[in-house]
Amino acid sequence: MAGNGPAADPAGNIYLLSGNGTFDTSLDGGGFPINRNFGNGFLKVATNNGLSMADYFETFNTVSQSNADTDLGSGGALVFPDLMDGSGVTRHLAVGAGKDAHIYVVDRDQMGKWNASSNSLVYQDISGALSGSVFSSPAYFNSTLYYGAVGDAIKALPIVNARLAVSSSSRTARTFPYPGSSPAISAMGTANGILWAVENTNPAVLHAYDARDLTQELYNSNQAPSGRDTVGSNNKFITPTVVNGHVYVGTTNGVAVFGLLNPVPAAPKNLRIVQ
DSSP states (O other): OTTOOOEEOTTOOEEEEOOSOOBOSSBOTTSSBTTOOBTTOEEEEEOBTBOEEEEEEOOTTHHHHHHTTOOSTTSOOEEOOOEEOTTSOEEOEEEEEOTTOOEEEEETTOOOBOOSSOSTTSSEEEOSSOSSOOOSOOEEETTEEEEEOTTEEEEEEEEETTEEOSSOSEEEEEEEOTTOOOOEEEEETTEEEEEEEEEOSSSOEEEEEETTEEEEEEEETTOSGGGTTOOOSOOSSOOOEEETTEEEEEOSSOEEEEOOSSOOOOOOTTOOOOO
16 A cells, blocks of 8 residues: 555544455355455455454456556555535545556445446546556545645545545646655644645655645745755655654655744743733
8 A cells, every 4th residue: 555554434444455366256145255355455344353354345347457457455545534415414435546546435334345347336436537546645634635646746636515526626737756646734724734745756855735726836845955955865655744843754764854944933931021
């Protein structure tokens, strides 16, 4: 999953995307593969009594996808917060994408399992939104999903009435080479959202975009003269980490830390303001 850890919901269920491998097309009475082989699947693992497979989704052409190495396991899964659909029903959803460049949104209460002829049982199967395979993980912020596929711009996909848009509301001017980009969001609640992304070039480049409008680049680490902010050696499967006003980027030989160039000093605790 491109370095991404499994996702989890409030009930403790774990969600992950498995790589190419065996899937049993003979199913038992519950719709599960008869020998419990779940290659190339979107998996839900329960944890309330040890580990057990609770549900899954497989593409209708999962066997041929595994044979062609176009599996889901190259990308990471993400669990959405509860979303309300147009009928007022609360939906529990998760999303993932892999090498076939489709975005699959699953209903965590009924993921769809396997149908031999179509993907009609999955909540959403979106093709065409991404221009390349996914070797990264998406980010979520303020009813918007952000994806950075291989050779593609990072795209903002709005969510309305618990449905993911099939086209982007904004995208970066720059495209990101293999393995694409796993973006991260910093914000103050739903305000001042910044999307951070690392470009896997040599040297690597840290980019910051306005999360509301990805055409607006706020900063990149190649802007300053004399290589002042250069990240260092390029690295793949890197997600920027934002903590306490600093952005951390892993390289092949260290960690680069970014912060305000001239931070405003804190006022002394014993300072008195007299008017």
